[in-house]
Amino acid sequence: MRTRLLTLLASTLLASSCGGGQPAAPSDRLLIVVNAPFSRSAFLGETIANGAELAVRQINEAGGVDIGGRRVGLRLERMDSALSPETALENVRAAVEEGAALILDEGTGVDASWAVAGEAMLPICIVYQGGIGLVNPEQRPNVFRIAPTDRGVGFRLAEYLIPKGLRVAFLHDDTAYGQQGAEVFAEAWASNPEAVAAEVTVPSGAEDVAPQVLEARRSGADALLVWARPEAIAKVIRAARSAGWDAPVYTPPAGEDPLVRQELSDHPEWVDGLTFAGGRMTAEKGPDPFLSFKRAYEDAFGPDLAGVRTSSGDEVVQPPDYPMYPYDCVNVFAAAVAAARSTDPARILDFMRQVDVQGANGDERGFNELSHEGVVDDDVYFAVFHDMTYAPVDDDPLSSTLPEIEQTR
Amino acid sequence: MSRCARATVLAGVLAAVLPGPASGVEELRLPTPRDAVAIAVGAETIFFGPRGVETILPGAVADEERVEVGVGLDGSVRRVVVTQRLVLSGLGDFQFKIPGPAMSVEPLAESEAPPGLRRGSVLWQGFSPGEKVLAARMPLFADQEATRLPIDIDLAMSVDGRPLVPGEPVTGDLEIALRVRNVSPIPIGIASAGADPVELAPVLDDVYRALREGERPLPGEGGLPRSVALLGSPAFTPEPLEAPFRIRGSIELPGGSVEGLHAEGGVVRGSRVAFGALLGGGEPLELEVRVSGRARGIALPELVIEGEPAPPAPAMLRPPGRSWAAAASAGTASGPEMVEALLGVLWRSARLRQFDAYLGNPDPTGPAATAYRWVLDPPEAQVAPAPVDAAGSSAIGGLALVLLALLLALLLVVAWAHA
Numbered sequence: 001m002r003t004r005l006l007t008l009l010a011s012t013l014l015a016s017s018c019g020g021g022q023p024a025a026p027s028d029r030l031l032i033v034v035n036a037p038f039s040r041s042a043f044l045g046e047t048i049a050n051g052a053e054l055a056v057r058q059i060n061e062a063g064g065v066d067i068g069g070r071r072v073g074l075r076l077e078r079m080d081s082a083l084s085p086e087t088a089l090e091n092v093r094a095a096v097e098e099g100a101a102l103i104l105d106e107g108t109g110v111d112a113s114w115a116v117a118g119e120a121m122l123p124i125c126i127v128y129q130g131g132i133g134l135v136n137p138e139q140r141p142n143v144f145r146i147a148p149t150d151r152g153v154g155f156r157l158a159e160y161l162i163p164k165g166l167r168v169a170f171l172h173d174d175t176a177y178g179q180q181g182a183e184v185f186a187e188a189w190a191s192n193p194e195a196v197a198a199e200v201t202v203p204s205g206a207e208d209v210a211p212q213v214l215e216a217r218r219s220g221a222d223a224l225l226v227w228a229r230p231e232a233i234a235k236v237i238r239a240a241r242s243a244g245w246d247a248p249v250y251t252p253p254a255g256e257d258p259l260v261r262q263e264l265s266d267h268p269e270w271v272d273g274l275t276f277a278g279g280r281m282t283a284e285k286g287p288d289p290f291l292s293f294k295r296a297y298e299d300a301f302g303p304d305l306a307g308v309r310t311s312s313g314d315e316v317v318q319p320p321d322y323p324m325y326p327y328d329c330v331n332v333f334a335a336a337v338a339a340a341r342s343t344d345p346a347r348i349l350d351f352m353r354q355v356d357v358q359g360a361n362g363d364e365r366g367f368n369e370l371s372h373e374g375v376v377d378d379d380v381y382f383a384v385f386h387d388m389t390y391a392p393v394d395d396d397p398l399s400s401t402l403p404e405i406e407q408t409r
Numbered sequence: 410m411s412r413c414a415r416a417t418v419l420a421g422v423l424a425a426v427l428p429g430p431a432s433g434v435e436e437l438r439l440p441t442p443r444d445a446v447a448i449a450v451g452a453e454t455i456f457f458g459p460r461g462v463e464t465i466l467p468g469a470v471a472d473e474e475r476v477e478v479g480v481g482l483d484g485s486v487r488r489v490v491v492t493q494r495l496v497l498s499g500l501g502d503f504q505f506k507i508p509g510p511a512m513s514v515e516p517l518a519e520s521e522a523p524p525g526l527r528r529g530s531v532l533w534q535g536f537s538p539g540e541k542v543l544a545a546r547m548p549l550f551a552d553q554e555a556t557r558l559p560i561d562i563d564l565a566m567s568v569d570g571r572p573l574v575p576g577e578p579v580t581g582d583l584e585i586a587l588r589v590r591n592v593s594p595i596p597i598g599i600a601s602a603g604a605d606p607v608e609l610a611p612v613l614d615d616v617y618r619a620l621r622e623g624e625r626p627l628p629g630e631g632g633l634p635r636s637v638a639l640l641g642s643p644a645f646t647p648e649p650l651e652a653p654f655r656i657r658g659s660i661e662l663p664g665g666s667v668e669g670l671h672a673e674g675g676v677v678r679g680s681r682v683a684f685g686a687l688l689g690g691g692e693p694l695e696l697e698v699r700v701s702g703r704a705r706g707i708a709l710p711e712l713v714i715e716g717e718p719a720p721p722a723p724a725m726l727r728p729p730g731r732s733w734a735a736a737a738s739a740g741t742a743s744g745p746e747m748v749e750a751l752l753g754v755l756w757r758s759a760r761l762r763q764f765d766a767y768l769g770n771p772d773p774t775g776p777a778a779t780a781y782r783w784v785l786d787p788p789e790a791q792v793a794p795a796p797v798d799a800a801g802s803s804a805i806g807g808l809a810l811v812l813l814a815l816l817l818a819l820l821l822v823v824a825w826a827h828a
Contacts, residue, residue: 284465284502354527364504368525368532370514378522379534397500397538 030065030101030343031077032056032330035091035113036128037106038080043258043304044106044322048127049078050301051323052104055330057300065334068341073331085176089116094121098195101343102333104326108176110134110143117140119120121345123352125329128322131180131250137372142349144372146325146332146365148279152377154184155250157225157277158192160382160396161250167197168250169221171212171236173204173228181227181252197221202232213239217247224249235261241270253278258306258318261388265308274385275393279375281321281361281371287403289362293327294320294405303409308388314408316388324360328374331357332365436636437643437748439628440755442762446773464506464771466816467537468499472770474779478554479786480712482572483539483565484587486555487786491768492517495533497541505771507531510550517544546766553610559593559654559764560688560716564781568704575787578664578706585700587674589656589714591688594649599752602643604744606737612637613726613733613751620723620827625758639748650753652760653690658714658783659683660698665706674698690721690757712785717778726754794806 032051057072059065064073080093081088088109093116095103100122107115107129117124124143126134132152135143161168170185172178181198189196198219200212214234216224224247225387226236233251237260240247254260255276264270282290297320306316333348335355340347356366365374381399383390389407392399472495479488494517497503510529516522524545525532533543566573569581579770595691621629629635660675662683670677675684677697686696729736736742 364534366527368527370526371523376522376535398536401500 007053007215009220015308028070029060029073030337031095032074032076032102032104032333033091033095033098033100034076034078035081035088035095035105035109036078037083037108038078040083044128045078045080046350047304047320048104048106048326049076050068050297051127051320051326052076052330054297054300054323055327055334058296059330059334065337067343071338072343074334079299081106082110083108083111089113092116095120101337101345101348102330104329107131107134107147114140114143121349123333123349125326125333127325127329129177129180131176132183134355135247135372137353137370144329144332144352144367144374146329146359146374147322148253148277148380149177149336149373149377150180150184150252150376151187152380153277153373154181155377156380156382157250157252158188160191160277161223161225162192163222166195166223166248167219167221168195168223169198169200169216169219169247170196171200171202171216171226173232175204175229178202178204178228178232178255185225185227195328199348200366202226202228202236204229205233208239209235210239210243212236213243213245217243217245221247223247226251226255228254230254230257230259231263233257234260237264237270237274241267249274249278251321253322256318256321256383256390258304258308258316261306261316261385268308268311268388271385271388275382276390277380277382279321279325280379280381280398281319281324281405282402283359283362284401285362287405289326289358290319290360290405293324293360297323306388306407310387310389310408317407317409319378319405319407325374328357328359328365331359332367332374412770418610420746421640435602435639436641437602437639438636439634440752441628442759442765443773445756445759445762446540456701461745463504466499466772467497467501467503470498470770470775472766472772472775472777472779474767476558476767476779476781478558478781478783479634480562480564480783480788481556481701482564482566483815484562484818486531486551486558487788488548488697489551489554489558490546492546492644493768494519494542494544495771497537497543499537502535502538502541503537503541504534505532506770507533507547507771508670509547509768510553511547514545516790517530517546520544530616558781559591559652559718560656560781560783561592563588563590564712564785566710570734573709575709578708580665580705580707582619583667583700583702583704583707585660585698585710587660587700587712588695588699589658589686589688589698590695591651593654593656593764594651594694595687595760596647597650597756598645599648599650599756600639600643600787601745601749603640604748605640606638606740606742606744606747607734609637609744609747609751610733610737610742613728613747616751616754617723617728617733620720620726620754623720625720626755627758628755637748637751640744643748650756650760651689651694653692653719653757653766654688654716654764654781655685655719656688656714656716657683657685658712660700661711661712661713662704662707664708667702667704667707670700670702672698672700675700685817687719687722690719691725692722709787712783714783714795716781716783718764720761721754721757725757726750 020183034049036045036048056076060073064071079091089112092113103124105124105126107126126145128149130148132151135145171386172182198216200215202209202212226233302319306318308316335357336348336351339355340351353367353369356364359365382396391404392402394400441744477490481487485755508530511531514526514531519542521542522535565586567584568579651695672682675682682700684698688694723818730742767779770777
């Protein structure tokens with residue numbers, strides 16, 4: 001199947017000129033809008049846009065998408081959501097007016113914007129937020145996601161932590177991200193209340209979260225699970241460590257954001273041992289597909305520098321794991337356009353559920369009629385920081401099979 | 410895939426003949442379940458071609474299935490639902506499709522991953538930490554499964570010559586005719602050639618012993634050789650060979666009573682007629698059950714048939730004497746007949762695999778078992794609201810009364826509105 005689909009995709013993406021010359025640049029270009037928080041979370045916004053840009057460039061350089069003999073290209077437009085649901089919604093309205101064919105969305109505001117896009121049969125592909133309710137094939141047939149789901153992360157964290165016998169203090173911030181994490185935590189730990197010492201809300205705007213960390217410590221917790229935006233994670237770690245509390249800290253994917261390391265760069269040893277759950281970067285077939293993607297990404301945009309150095313002075317490079325998701329979304333979209341042999345939004349939307357492609361990490365990426373999730377829960381792994389870089393843990397069956405990815409230069 | 414199409418496929422898939430070491434002697438590889446699976450082309454292959462499925466498995470997979478078939482009042486297939494439980498062994502990624510085609514799929518509570526669905530194929534994808542249970546319930550397309558199911562049912566039920574319908578207790582002369590037929594035969598090329606009876610006899614004796622013990626003879630296992638020596642090149646003749654099925658079932662006559670209940674092809678036990686048979690494998694391919702009696706106020710009978718693939722009857726390979734070895738020594742066994750009988754039994758045994766895994770085990774050599782169950786499941790539309798006897802008034806009267814009442818109510822409302 002993979003071979004057949006790869007062949008299909010290849011024939012779609014590659015030029016079909018018989019003489020083997022350079023493919024002609026397609027004149028028509030389908031618009032892809034990146035709706036992301038460029039002003040409020042620049043690193044996240046840039047990684048999403050860059051992942052998408054790489055796919056768009058590769059497709060256009062190969063002659064665009066073949067839709068039954070006619071070739072169409074892709075073009076990208078960035079819209080800043082500023083982490084505001086209202087702004088994100090306005091962006092989607094603007095995208096509809098501009099005739100966009102796909103929205104790549106960080107996830108903010110999708111609860112409102114999906115309906116606006118849905119009326120125009122415009123697919124939204126979420127590439128960061130993992131909230132449970134964001135994606136629902138029956139109620140929101142135009143919403144897809146390629147990113148680890150909160151549910152997958154939550155249950156994998158429970159599966160990993162509960163057998164360790166840890167009593168966890170769950171700290172979450174008051175953003176939508178933190179609230180969604182709280183919902184998942186309640187569900188995932190429901191059968192093991194004895195493993196929960198406390199549940200504490202951390203105000204996202206607070207400069208000092210020491211009171212909340214103290215509350216967690218007094219609960220008798222021997223581990224911290226922090227489900228919050230990167231800046232809040234850094235504040236919790238700072239408060240705990242500066243108070244001499246060395247309880248292990250676990251986080252969802254936000255823990256790998258370079259901002260956490262940057263905020264703690266004055267005490268790099270505080271980052272050591274921080275363990276986060278994330279989407280695996282490499283498939284079982286090995287690291288080659290991801291490394292190939294990483295080379296292409298860094299050739300195009302340069303490495304994503306984490307803004308910190310190791311103890312030996314090497315610059316730390318953030319692996320382009322989150323850019324994989326918009327990259328894969330664009331490729332699935334292109335495969336759907338090719339399979340639909342049309343730019344008709346309804347047909348494209350239908351074929352979004354019928355095609356798959358080889359993703360940047362070598363896994364098959366695609367959706368189906370029952371699930372619009374492109375990352376299965378089983379693909380959530382755990383990685384632990386040491387000296388400002390991270391590696392898969394060795395006490396989890398999946399993680400222990402994954403290779404370490406080079407992160408310095 | 411139609412049985413005709415299967416026949417075409419099978420015409421070219423015959424037991425392999427391996428060149429023998431000595432002049433005039435050829436080795437004939439004996440058929441195994443793997444050969445039988447190879448010739449039973451699945452729906453996925455029809456839809457997507459021979460390269461349509463990419464399967465990634467971390468290790469062996471055990472497959473358990475339950476096929477529930479609802480049949481209409483004439484025995485035709487109305488509903489097919491398969492419950493499948495797959496247990497994956499090994500550490501690593503898994504990814505495969507169960508071709509179905511399924512109308513929909515829902516995971517069972519014990520499933521450790523959710524299934525996906527794409528154009529009828531059920532998708533499974535994830536990571537196995539050592540063992541993973543995947544379980545789902547899948548309604549299939551009844552019309553397509555009607556041609557794939559191994560058993561066909563014909564049913565006719567009447568009282569005083571009028572067909573029985575649900576929801577109407579009836580009185581009168583009851584007649585039920587049930588025919589259960591094994592429709593799994595497909596043409597398979599059977600080798601005919603000479604063979605040394607003395608050399609072949611121990612193989613037949615071993616296979617016969619396995620059948621008597623209720624086991625499936627499997628070339629390459631249990632002392633059976635993978636191949637046998639033939640004298641000269643064989644000729645292949647297509648023969649329709651079935652996967653034998655053992656069925657057992659009952660017709661229950663609930664409510665009221667039946668005087669003089671009589672059954673042919675079954676046994677009367679109170680208000681129930683029980684029956685059972687091996688269909689094929691040396692026994693007839695079909696079973697007929699006829700039930701008659703004088704019914705008083707009985708409801709629609711309940712029909713349940715359970716079935717499972719079963720090895721052929723030992724009688725298929727009964728030796729002409731005390732044993733095949735003795736018969737060969739005495740010169741009363743014929744080499745060509747022994748070859749034909751052996752292949753007939755082994756192909757029928759091999760064909761069981763196709764129905765051991767009805768939807769299919771992604772691991773072609775993994776264990777598989779499927780239980781089949783047919784039940785009477787008449788359409789809801791046939792349910793009449795009011796009970797009548799066979800010679801009495803019809804439910805139409807009741808319906809007319811309801812309509813009349815509604816009309817009167819409407820007239821009253823109109824009159825009140827104009828008052």
